Amino acid sequence: MTALRLRGFDIHKDFLNRAAQVEVLEGVRGVVRAAPFYRPETPRGGQMSVRMTSAGQYGWYSDRRGYRYVTEHPDGQPWPAIPAPILAIWDQVTGLDRKPECCLINYYGTDAKMGLHQDRDEADFQWPVVSVSLGDDGLFRIGNLTRGGKTESVWLQSGDVVVMGGEARLTYHGVDRVKAGSSTLLPKGGRINLTLRVVE
């Protein structure tokens, strides 16, 4: 495991070994069985290329009415609990007593991407966002505290954990592309990213 700091983000390369990735993936599968992936609608009426679901007290949600946190999956069920192996990652990298209330689960097929954005739907930006990557490599772009300007990119690989906190909590970031076939973790390929957040 090595740690890398890029524009205020702490990137823990290889934080999870293969066995730990498999354990986290089992937890994700349990969540997805109870709360299947769906394609969110954007506020402008488009469809996101990433498929999403959530675990925890809140799920991150998007539709014509905008971005927000909601307490139920679109099928009307409460979100499943955040699996213990995923909560353990938060504890290990943040050391905080405060626990995350949302684990957003993003699934990127080969053609999916996520445009540059800030994570700013939470009430209190003093808490970090922790991101966990599983499966195929994703090209992660990091920008600035305001839109525009130069950016830097890094390939996130299966088992990497990123902490976006402190001065960099509102730094723009996104995923430009996924490298098909770069990991054997997910039998059907693609990339899963988990983001853990304190919502309230």
Ligand SMILES: O=C(O)CCC(=O)C(=O)O
């Ligand atoms: O997929 C990633 O690595 C980043 C995901 C992200 O930025 C988000 O869900 O807000």
Ligand SMILES: [Fe+2]
């Ligand atoms: Fe984000």
